[in-house]
Amino acid sequence: MEQGQFKYIRNEDGKVSRVIRIGTRKSELARIQTASVADKLKELYPDIILEIVAMSTTGDKILDTALSKIGEKSLFTKELETALEKNMVDLVVHSLKDLPTTLPVGFTIAAVLKRENPHDAVVLHPKHAGKTLESLPVNSVIGTSSLRRAAQLKKRFPHLEFKDIRGNLNTRLKKLDEKEDFVAIILAAAGLKRMGWENRISQILEPEDCMYAVGQGALAVEIRASDADILEMLSVLNDGDTVLRCIAERAFLRHLEGGCSVPVAVHTEVKDSQLYLTGAVFSLDGSESLKDTMQTSIPVNDKCQEEVDEKVQRVGVTAIKVGSESQANAERLGVDLATLLLSKGAKEILTVARQLNDAR
Template identity: 75%
Template sequence: MFDASMDGSGQKGGGLIRVGTRKSQLARIQTDSVVKMLTQRFPDVHFDIVAMSTTGDKILDTALSKIGEKSLFTKELENALERKEVDLVVHSLKDLPTTLPPGFTIGAVCKREDPHDAVVFHPSNAGNTLKSLPENSVIGTSSLRRAAQLKKIYPQLQFKDIRGNLNTRLKKLDDQNNFNAIILAAAGLHRMGWEERIGQILSPEECLYAVGQGALAVEVRAKDQDLLNMVCALQDPQTVLRCIAERAFMRKLEGGCSVPVAVSTFIKDSQLYLTGAVYSLDGSDCLKETMQSCIVFPNEEVEGPNDDSQHVGITAVGVPHKSLASAECLGTELADLLLSKGAKKILTVARQLNDAR
């Protein structure tokens, strides 16, 4: 149990925990939801939210895939964590690289929101789907992953970069006539209370989603056992196992926002199913496969609070080790399968073409 008389750095602090977050409205809503869950479990602890801007928030005139920085939305927050200016940080898991800086770990992955992508249409196109939009309609997305998949299905549409937080992108859509629709994560729209703006949810058959999309991660210093013991109360085992498989898949492929890598996962009857794919920038080349692995083992022991083993950056206290290892192995093996079929060449060309754009 977390000692409420200690702060996150192990010093006497009257039960004060400082929580780092990005400044955007969505980031604050996500962080507030995590703090609310922690407050319900630890009512004697006071949580102080510290908001800051990250590199990704400041550079708004360049496509994410062109910036080349792996920690666009996390570096400043992790610097504050290292300096002990904050004790834990709340992230969108999809923003976190699959290899974290030394000394950090993801201490909890919260229950996943809808991980799928959503289409938000310009008011003049309300009631449409992507298929029914007029030819040469312009679709806004900053994601190579989304564009690559949708270009193949909808060659009659045009895809154009759009940057900014959710508020900014929706304002660009509504107030200007540059876009007929934009693609956003359904999870963010749900959390902002903007479900009525969702005109279409893209199924995995249309658009596989990003690794970790829809899940929130709580990052802490790896040696802060008190904090690890506290935040593990937020752990959602099924989300953890799905996201470990997804992150292992991307890490083996050496993927990121500069190449189109996509996934879909679900759990049924003790089996974890992972679909993974890589694409060329225009979607014409694609390798896509599905594998499954058992993640429930009878009589398996659960690690105690002192177990600090990490799986693709996640310390999942309270989740059985064999299940975690099986999920990670599934992601690695699926990536190996795609690599054996030529995935490295597709990704190398995609990265080169993206750099040259």
């Protein structure tokens, strides 16, 4: 039965339970990620009924063009957010790195779950098993759809060539294994682990080789900002350290006015009540770069936010069970680091990178 915008089901014993409809992309990885969130919710709230609604997004449909060339900010989120807006679903599970730093009006990220390994991983063609990027033959072709990865790795491994590769994880691994086009591909370690394919990881790229994308490895749950009950329900899923790290990263990216069409990378860490943020911008070929690190304090006895409204959104995140002072510090850290890099010429590097990418 429908009541207002919500859906309910009457059980055999006459009890009425609310149905929570969860939107997700159709890819196997997206379904696995969504199922993991659903399992946590079912464990915490055994009386709710969960219904998963899968759909294709623009990014899933356009597979012959590099992501950075499509020019759409919400490649993997637009259709899901439309379903949310039309009350077809009540919440949506995303890879946080797919979510723009500015969300459409009326939406918020209600939960950021504990981060999986955010680093990038090298997956080698079986005949090159045991090698690393450094030991691969000269002119080996490496597949990646990310300007960020290519820019850093071109600089670090000039003997390699980098070419675009598109498709979901299954498709890209099949292209690697069944053809001779690529010697290796670069993928997010988190996705490989969630798919149960850790055995395919030949090398984890440390920050010295390749810093990761903003939000990489974290799952986010997006809702309508007006759904206070859903916001409260999801708040228990928040992982405090992950929330603060990702707020800092997203604030950094937003202040730089970056996106998937420019190479921006980060590395964050929470240690001894301090949040450390390293951020960098690169030219397309990696020959030019700016990189710096800043830190801020995370108050140990920081209280949770007492009031929930759109004013406490920080780069799209409304984390009501995470200290408000810590969140404010994290956001300020991202802005301050971006401001520092901009003062050193980051805007010029990113502007040229964007122009060159558009001209490719």
